[in-house]
Amino acid sequence: MDLVIKEGVVVTASEAVEADVGIEGGKIVAVGKGLDAPVKLKAQGCYIFPGFIDVHVHLQMPVGDIVSADDFFTGTVAAACGGTTTVLDFAEAHGSQSLSQAVEERRRQADGQVVVDYSLHLTGNRADGQFLQEVAELAEQGYTSLKIYTTYPGLMVDDGQILKLLETCREAGVLPIVHAENHHMIEHMKERLLREGKTSPRYHPISRPCLAEAEAAQRVLALSALTRTPVYFVHLSCTETLEAVRLARSRGQEVYAEVTPHHLLLSDEEYLRPDPEAAMFVLSPPLRDKSHHSQLWGALARGEIQTVATDHCPWTRAQRERGLGNFTLIPNGAPGVETRIPLLFTFGVREGRLSLNRFVEVCSTMPAKLFGLYPRKGTIAPGADADLVVFDPEEEVTLSWRTLHHQVDHCPYEGWKVKGYPRLVLSRGEVIVEKGEFLGQKGRGLFLPRQKFPIRVA
Ligand code: URP
Ligand code: ZN
Numbered sequence: 001m002d003l004v005i006k007e008g009v010v011v012t013a014s015e016a017v018e019a020d021v022g023i024e025g026g027k028i029v030a031v032g033k034g035l036d037a038p039v040k041l042k043a044q045g046c047y048i049f050p051g052f053i054d055v056h057v058h059l060q061m062p063v064g065d066i067v068s069a070d071d072f073f074t075g076t077v078a079a080a081c082g083g084t085t086t087v088l089d090f091a092e093a094h095g096s097q098s099l100s101q102a103v104e105e106r107r108r109q110a111d112g113q114v115v116v117d118y119s120l121h122l123t124g125n126r127a128d129g130q131f132l133q134e135v136a137e138l139a140e141q142g143y144t145s146l147k148i149y150t151t152y153p154g155l156m157v158d159d160g161q162i163l164k165l166l167e168t169c170r171e172a173g174v175l176p177i178v179h180a181e182n183h184h185m186i187e188h189m190k191e192r193l194l195r196e197g198k199t200s201p202r203y204h205p206i207s208r209p210c211l212a213e214a215e216a217a218q219r220v221l222a223l224s225a226l227t228r229t230p231v232y233f234v235h236l237s238c239t240e241t242l243e244a245v246r247l248a249r250s251r252g253q254e255v256y257a258e259v260t261p262h263h264l265l266l267s268d269e270e271y272l273r274p275d276p277e278a279a280m281f282v283l284s285p286p287l288r289d290k291s292h293h294s295q296l297w298g299a300l301a302r303g304e305i306q307t308v309a310t311d312h313c314p315w316t317r318a319q320r321e322r323g324l325g326n327f328t329l330i331p332n333g334a335p336g337v338e339t340r341i342p343l344l345f346t347f348g349v350r351e352g353r354l355s356l357n358r359f360v361e362v363c364s365t366m367p368a369k370l371f372g373l374y375p376r377k378g379t380i381a382p383g384a385d386a387d388l389v390v391f392d393p394e395e396e397v398t399l400s401w402r403t404l405h406h407q408v409d410h411c412p413y414e415g416w417k418v419k420g421y422p423r424l425v426l427s428r429g430e431v432i433v434e435k436g437e438f439l440g441q442k443g444r445g446l447f448l449p450r451q452k453f454p455i456r457v458a
């Protein structure tokens with residue numbers, strides 16, 4: 001053994017036991033009492049969690065003529081400092097690019113930059129024969145999830161294309177993951193609002209109502225029932241979509257859902273802030289009325305929602321303020337990769353909404369299982385990568401964009417107090433963060449090919 005983490009409380013999705021964790025060659029080799037090694041790290045009074053996994057980030061994402069503000073280096077440093085040791089981003093084909101070329105381009109951007117391990121979802125923005133063939137080929141190389149958008153020109157696909165993509169996913173062992181919002185309803189509302197002179201960011205949530213999200217989810221669920229394909233909804237934000245998921249499950253469909261910290265903790269009241277502050281909360285699906293919060297927390301605790309991911313997609317004030325006279329021009333998204341774990345611990349575990357085990361399950365174990373990384377990631381057991389977070393439950397931090405590592409000059413949780421913060425973060429046995437300071441090397445992160453999705457409904 002090279003290294004041992006001594007005397008913490010080791011927490012997995014099913015257990016919490018006082019123990020040491022022994023590490024050799026970047027892997028966990030033992031979990032138990034009285035372990036010894038030349039290097040010892042103390043964890044008294046701390047939890048030892050499996051490294052957290054964020055399956056939904058947008059680093060260096062091009063939208064029109066701008067690019068989201070964190071690149072693969074800064075975004076993964078922010079992830080690491082918040083206790084996240086694996087991220088999943090996206091590859092999408094632009095213009096005449098093939099899907100494989102898009103994947104290669106994304107790999108070139110990420111490799112040599114990332115500081116934690118990462119993988120890529122494919123994006124299904126076409127459904128011609130060559131494209132579908134590429135999805136199947138890339139699945140063999142470990143790209144085993146595919147994003148389907150029902151809105152955003154350039155990314156969205158129609159029902160006929162969705163059916164083809166779902167069928168290909170089923171045959172190739174790829175998990176379809178869906179951004180569900182009805183494009184035409186959104187466009188209709190945007191046009192109407194702008195015509196009425198309602199141009200400020202406070203109208204953003206009105207342009208993208210729950211009805212639009214639930215309609216798209218129901219439609220995709222009907223398409224996935226027809227093709228007998230499992231489906232995973234990203235950023236489920238409202239009770240209406242939750243109802244659609246429940247109904248599909250009651251019919252025997254295999255459906256998974258993710259929720260973001262912002263949909264659990266923030267509400268549409270943020271849009272009532274004076275300009276330009278309201279513009280900082282323009283993200284999609286929008287923040288909802290706070291009456292949705294308790295339903296989402298309950299669904300997460302009961303297992304109706306399986307994962308918490310951030311949809312980290314940061315834009316600077318300057319990038320956002322270009323849309324102040326027309327909210328539809330504000331780039332959508334918010335930073336979140338660094339704050340997920342402290343927020344979920346503070347407002348989930350501390351406030352009794354989530355057990356400690358469930359917290360680990362939704363932020364690490366289920367993401368690893370659903371996205372083909374388990375048991376290499378997502379647990380603390382011999383044979384797993386030594387991705388570990390020594391977490392001090394008593395550490396109090398006031399969140400601020402000035403001290404966070406993301407590259408934007410605002411934070412949706414500015415001034416919020418959290419209690420519980422990563423003290424040490426290890427990635428494959430290497431201490432990469434100590435007390436908020438990043439210690440690792442640029443480019444040390446590895447690309448992770450992933451297992452195929454096991455299909456249970458076919
Ligand atoms: O507002 C958001 N969420 N922007 C990022 C793209 C997406 O929809 O996930
Ligand atoms: Zn989305």
Ligand code: ZN
Pocket residue numbers: 056058311313
């Ligand atoms: Zn997203």
